[in-house]
Amino acid sequence: MNRRSFLKWLAGGLTALWGVGVLYPVYRYLKRPEVAEKIETDIVVASANELSPGQSKRFKFGKKPGLLIRDQDGNYHAYDSTCTHLACIVQHRPDQGDIFCGCHNGRYDLKGNNVGGPPPRPLTKLSVSVNAAGEIVVSRPEGVAS
Ligand code: FES
Numbered sequence: 556m557n558r559r560s561f562l563k564w565l566a567g568g569l570t571a572l573w574g575v576g577v578l579y580p581v582y583r584y585l586k587r588p589e590v591a592e593k594i595e596t597d598i599v600v601a602s603a604n605e606l607s608p609g610q611s612k613r614f615k616f617g618k619k620p621g622l623l624i625r626d627q628d629g630n631y632h633a634y635d636s637t638c639t640h641l642a643c644i645v646q647h648r649p650d651q652g653d654i655f656c657g658c659h660n661g662r663y664d665l666k667g668n669n670v671g672g673p674p675p676r677p678l679t680k681l682s683v684s685v686n687a688a689g690e691i692v693v694s695r696p697e698g699v700a701s
Pocket of ligand 1: 638639640641642643656657658659660661672673674
């Protein structure tokens with residue numbers, strides 16, 4: 556092997572190493588995880604009688620923020636608390652009797668319907684049930700992403 560062919564071989568080898576160094580992280584990023592990510596469908600968000608009528612509680616449902624509200628009749632309502640306008644987090648205002656988004660003064664009623672400001676559609680509703688222990692369980696309805 557003469558000097559020229561050795562340098563060609565070395566340059567080719569170094570280029571191949573550089574290519575592996577660049578492409579391997581991309582491959583690892585794109586490769587599907589071997590263990591599927593666990594997607595919760597039911598979570599306990601409050602104990603029995605934790606909320607009085609008119610109170611609310613924030614919770615986390617997977618990656619999304621949630622809002623549990625107990626209305627004056629004692630019924631529970633749960634929503635994905637991401638505003639449907641530009642995805643700010645909404646808050647319950649018991650004194651105003653609404654759900655409010657402070658980013659652009661968006662308003663929702665306690666049933667999650669958009670009633671004022673720029674939000675284009677109602678909040679995403681989550682299913683609420685009470686288990687045998689009296690705990691409040693929120694479930695993700697079919698078709699609602701985590
Ligand atoms: S993000 Fe909620 S009103 Fe704009």
